[in-house]
Amino acid sequence: MEIVRENFQRELPYIKEAIEECEFIAIDAEFSGLHTEPNRRTQNTTLEEGYEDLRNSASKFLTIQIGISTFKFDPSNGSYLAKPFNVFVFPTTLTGYSPQGRCFLTEASSLDFLAKNRFDFNKWVYQGVHYMTKDEEEVYKRERTKAVNNEMDNIAVDAANTMWLQDVIKRVGEWKNSKQALNFINIQTNNAYQRRLVYQEVRRYWPTELNARGQAGHIHITKITEKELEMQQQQRQSDLQRDIESSRGFREVIDILSACKKPIVGHNIVVDLAYILAQFVGPLPPTVEGYKKMIHKTFPTVMDTKYVSYTASALKGLAFDSSLGGLENMVGTINFMGCPRIIPHYRHQRYLSRDLAHEAGYDAYITGSIMIRMLALIAKNEVPLPAPLTKIEIEVRKNGKNEKRPNSSKDPKAFKTPKKNAEPKKASPPPTAPVATPAPAPVPAAPKKFSYADIVHRQRAPAVAPAPTVVVPTPLPPAPVVEEEEVEDEMEESESSESDYDYIQESDFPAHEKPFSWQSPSVTTLQNVLHWGRSSHGCINLVSS
Template identity: 30%
Template structure:
């Protein structure tokens, strides 16, 4: 089911009902970009992985969100899917304006997949974080409670003729029995404020004045005739209700994200770390810089997460799956020894495999759910069970995969996942070095340099540096000694390189170090000045050259 701002309010109860009755939920998201600046290196720890994504990904916009609710049909003994594809766009007013980055390659890719950017901007559903919602809610409540107590503004002389001219036109409108409302356009915010004041004072019992936003986003004043004093209260109530409707529309998709969180149900995704980061950052609260706080925050909001990318990278799937790219994984799981389940849907409420809408967030969420069910069924068969329904009563099947998010870039270097509910893997990096080399060198030159020490893994950082990992870890000390005095290259152990990099990159540490140096300099200068002062005093008190010389 496609959901835009036009049908969001109508669809919201359906989404809530789907979440309520689902056994598990599947999410997927599309963004305006993936990484800005330095990318993750293949030797990063989970904490470094998070820090890099936090600094390089959170300024991109989340523009499409897929939610697929898998509900058990007891009569048919199979799952049905109720899936939703949401277009998202934070449009400001009454919410805050949002600045964001976009990556040309990401937009080009989405365009090639048929993504409708016009629909995104015109019909995208707004959203905001919880702190922003709380602040705007309090502001609106406060403004409505004191709307009648605003202090009068003196009309500047240069604006008086314009205000008087508009008031005269309103008077003519009120005396005209044929028209019931009029619009006042071509006014800036200050003139509108003056008109609210003057029209409200002069025509309090005859007209009701309110602000109106046209389709072209221009703002005008709307003046409506009143028949009685009761109309004033009714229209004022309607205005306030409309302001709350606009506010709730601005909160928008955040309602859905919070319903998912409050359900406490299993949430499945494929390679879902970025999906989780953006979900938390855009709909809940800005992500914390502290990694431990991030893990605690994530686990609190989503206590059960499962990443099918991680699940498919482990036995018994690892040796049978050639590619864990989502549509490749789907194709593999459709063949023996696996089998894909049936997961039908009501017309217009979900997807079927034949739709083949790859990279549409709703469809990707749906096929991720199919992959999860296929792998779950395969694990059950291996244990001699015939379990088609996902149940946490039989948690042994899923326990190895719960709350572990796949880290694609480091998966082959012993850091395959981030553990949200426990300790992360802490592999040794004693076999890894930071290498600086001449600019003219190519990959073959580096391979030749280490040819005596077996195969190596290389990740280039720039034109003159790279990270090098030895396959023969036992030769790490030998390599370090062999190149210790080289004149052409510099080889630094990975841990030492990271310590130097982190110290340089951390502005707080640099400021503290500068402050410490400045403090020491001040002490030295103070001692020097005091010494000179004491010398001068002694010279005055004891003009004898011997005393002065001794000092």
Template identity: 30%
Template sequence: MSEIDSSTFKQNFEDIKSNIKAAKFIGIDLEFSALNPLSNYAPSLFDTPKQRYHKLKKNVENSIPLQIGLTAFKFDADANHYVGKAYTFYVKPALFSHVNRYFHFETSSIEFLAFHNFDFNKCFLKGIPYMSRIQEEDLRRKLKNNEIYETNMNFMGEIRSCLDNVSKIVNEWYETATIGDILLLDDFSSRYQTDIEFKFCFHKFIRRNFSDIWIFPHRILTLNRVDAKELNELNDENDFNEEIIDSLLGFGKVYKLLVSLKKPIIGHNALMDVLILLTNFEGNLPDKYDDFKKLSTKLFPIIFDTKHIYYNIQRKNPEEKRCNNTDLKSLYEFFSDGVGRHLTKMDSTSIQIEGDKELIGKYHNAGWDAFCAGYIFIRLAFSEMCQKHPSGKIFMPTEYLRGMSQYNNCLNVIRCSVNHINLNGEDPPSIRPPYYVIEPQGNKKLDFMELTSALSAFGSIEIKPMSWKNSKALIAVDNYSSAKSMIREFNKTKKFKVQEYSFIRHSPIVRAALWSGVTLSGMTLLLLMVTNR
């Protein structure tokens, strides 16, 4: 594994690019600043897929990735062996003039990351910058039209003070410098490399005051006095605006590479990862749910969610050969060291991780989690293929992808009316239990505190009031086992009356319409009787 920040990104980019290009598929994972920062848009078992999308869209609008994990899985057919080259990227939004994001932090997210030893200093001091596609297009236009000035910078006061010092040094040197002379500005090298606003202002300052000086951003910032011919050649060969954009794009170059190559993406419980990627690297998510699906499949046509896949495949195995928990850590350990390693009689392909061994096993480090997601996918695909080809053959990565195609773009959804969404088309029907209507026995008001306490024994259950009199409530239950237990227990106590929800019997709109119909029918009959008399 390799941890990459702004100080190592540039020198490692070609290696990253080469490994992604050679990969058969890419494991991905994100750690982010907030999960559900807006309490009015909290997830619910009552949510339809469309409602859930709109809630998540609002929640991720101002959530940012802090760490992005990618693992490029390469395959050696002769050795039947996978190697995962894992990267953990520390990232942060770019800052330059009007490119200036605000975002949400959620206390629970901070505590969670801190508990897992997240390095916040590395993130914010050395994070790789990134911009969205919309921000990049806007910046290109403004730079091309010379609409950005030093006065637009966010820290112009500090930059101006620094440039005053530069001015004294350069002016003193320039008085005696001849063509070919150089000036080393070691004290300003680090800031020039890391502070893009300072870089822009420094460049403008030198161009405006010293027309025959060229800036060479070596390890030590270097100024060189050149003749007119060399100056023209350097101007032709270098595009400073493009250099600024390239610096601000940062991790966006990796994102663009993933989009252009269309490599299969493997994640675990991947919906939030996809939403946050699109929000931060494309721009605002589409307003329409169907347009989000189209955008997602256009950018990433193949996404596998190992949480969803395992949920479906586990039912093919006997009870004693199942993993009770479907979180990433439990599934990885189940398939690497537990019962899952030997689900088939055939020897499965070997899988190794490449890089810094000290980071191996550190869950919620995005690079390690990205490797785990890919590892689980390979084990699941092997198990599935062995059901169809029990002959001991070696399976190629393309066969894994074809064999798992029914799960392509099906992303797990937690606490919703459906257990996954289908980015390729129609979402599945709900497999949750029906809704139930609950009311107290006798002509009483429903005590919601008492009801909540009583329902807590039956797992994940949600309550929604149905009437302004608080005489009824709608109940959503996560699974049939809990629903049966709830009905059985409530029938024993005689305190509550529970019945399956019927749209015709229980919907206020339908009931109002029926009463309107009865009233209208009565009025019509009375009118006919009066007319006949």
């Protein structure tokens, strides 16, 4: 599903519902650039140097497209239901005003890559969803509140506009005191500076008597009563609250992802997280430890498909290419037969083919699908923990005995210690010739249960006529014609106890078990460790000291 400025507010409740009901979320992002200094990182780059380069890039480039795909297990068929969203994001407010005054860099190679993969730059600029960080929202809220409450700071009047402003004040005063004048007056203005001066003077001379409202090319001033002023102030406060809430834009989705505390999955996600946090949460910390804490605080559980692919023992030697496309090909091999299927929701049929590869929504959908199949294979190869010892086994081991555990270890009564001085079993007598016994009387077989379709078919089939006799029966009057639907209705009523529905119990269709658990030891050991490319340290552990 594509999300743009036009449908974002309408689809926001649906996005929130998808996140709250899912098991985990996969994310991906596209950027305006990746490296402020290309080819700076080498095999000898330290973790601190690599992070400083990443931090510098995340603060200067933009995240221009974000993919979010939710996954929910369906126990009725053992598959996962996916809801992928592809979101264009652009750094403005709903009204087009950008309080952060954001300037950003672009990298020619990144834009060329996006263009070759049919990225719609016009849609990004014209329809990109607006957003603000929390700090930017607070600044915007203070500015808008002051404007609504007429608490804007006064500005100085320059010499060029002194005479013009004095004439405006005089005209407005004469109009206000005239009993024969209209209920409004329009003051022509040439620029934003003159409009600001008119607002300022009306607020200073007639704060509770006049109301000034900007229109195309002029300021519309009207007389107002105290009751109208109070109602107008309440309306402004309501509009202000709605404007502040809508100004958050896409950052509200990031807040929902953070609040749900569900696993976040990505491919080489350390880069995506840096850009997303810097753009929607706040500036990245100056140190690696601070960055790790910021990730862990925002998203408590994070998993990286790239790290899992070369770390899990069950996947050793299966992936020849650790790129997203390489892992997609890997999970489609015979080794992953029997792993659960991933089915897009009926409202999310955009990614049924691979034509939209490298679109953020598609990559997020593929990333989550890869993780599901990898974790399912890992769970198949997971060695189960031994069952806890029973009380009898514990006592036996305390006494220094080492008998084998019985097959039914869950039942304490099944464990029997050998008896002392047990007598050997007596040999059984040699077999004798079998004695013929009369055959038992045949037991009548249970009546065969027919399905509803068999019964109807049997009713329609012509009965086999008995052998003819000497006595010719008296001809009977013709039987009334019975409609086919009436026969079926009668059979359904008379043979309802013989219907298939009485024999099919709910237990005949057991619910499928989840292929893996996020709390299993084989999965928890792979969480919160992210791949760190082209460096000797290899990965970054979010929970290490």
